[in-house]
Amino acid sequence: MNNKHQCEYKTVYQYGQAEIIEKKSRFIASVKPVTTEQEAVDFINELKSKYWDATHNVYAYVIGNNNIQRYSDDGEPAGTAGIPTLEVIKKEQLQDVVVVVTRYFGGTLLGAGGLVRAYGRSAKEGLVAAGIIYMRLCDNIKIKTDYTLLGKIQNEIVNSGHIIDDTIYQEDVTLFVLVNAQQSEQFIQNMIDITNGRVNISKVATKYIAIDEKGKLLSSTGS
Structure with a gap:
């Protein structure tokens, strides 16, 4: 299966x-x-x-x-x-x-x-x-933006219940966000809207993430 x-x-x-x-x-x-x-x-x-x-x-x-x-x-x-x-x-x-x-x-x-x-x-x-857990299919969304928009983007991610998997701080900032696969298209559109299109955003992978019964991220596996 x-x-x-x-x-x-x-x-x-x-x-x-x-x-x-x-x-x-x-x-x-x-x-x-x-x-x-x-x-x-x-x-x-x-x-x-x-x-x-x-x-x-x-x-x-x-x-x-x-x-x-x-x-x-x-x-x-x-x-x-x-x-x-x-x-x-x-x-x-x-x-x-x-x-x-x-x-x-x-x-x-x-x-x-x-x-x-x-x-x-x-x-x-x-x-x-x-340990009883949930395995949730998520898209790993890559967001590259400048630092002035970081706070707004982070707030939107957290308020939407998505998970920041990694953040890379360089000349620009790059975030990798785990989004329920069924919600990823809407999430991408929301990111474009709230930043007036000032983000480079793309889906880089789809994977299962392990979540405990309280919603805490335990691990993720690539696909």
């Missing part, structure tokens, strides 16, 4: 792990962002090798905009492990993520309901540990 068709989607920021204990059973949720099914399968196999002595290595993953969904109970009663793990991913509306929940049996049976709750809770805590 090509994410470039999506203006925004949710995923996880990085590898994360969380552990819970339920009636002496140990549940370890390992979470990783992935972009292909092969990456997900490789991660699952890596965890199965790492926790080769575990009672179960349950997994679930979603690749793309719900294009690929897979799960496994890995020997747990049907519907008590893989599906609850997958449902947590879907409830959070995440994609491009794989979750492996490793269980070391503690000697006490949890029952079907107990297993559903334990796997669901473990998966949720793993996702939180990995």
Whole structure:
């Protein structure tokens, strides 16, 4: 699936792990962002090798905009492990993520309901540990202008909710601004209007930027 068709989607920021204990059973949720099914399968196999002595290595993953969904109970009663793990991913509306929940049996049976709750809770805590983020498709807009217009331009950028990615101070000043791809044409026109055309402005790239749930820029990736 090509994410470039999506203006925004949710995923996880990085590898994360969380552990819970339920009636002496140990549940370890390992979470990783992935972009292909092969990456997900490789991660699952890596965890199965790492926790080769575990009672179960349950997994679930979603690749793309719900294009690929897979799960496994890995020997747990049907519907008590893989599906609850997958449902947590879907409830959070995440994609491009794989979750492996490793269980070391503690000697006490949890029952079907107990297993559903334990796997669901473990998966949720793993996702939180990995960091739930938004990936937003943005155009990187280059603006070159003289210093007399800098304040006006900066105010317009901030008030419009866009992000200044970089500023280069030379004889003139050059700003690189990350603008939602759907809003870039309007942004360019606004810049021309407020400066009476006294800017050199162009789109130099399109890329996804990672934003946390509070709107803070975490990183960006070129395309």
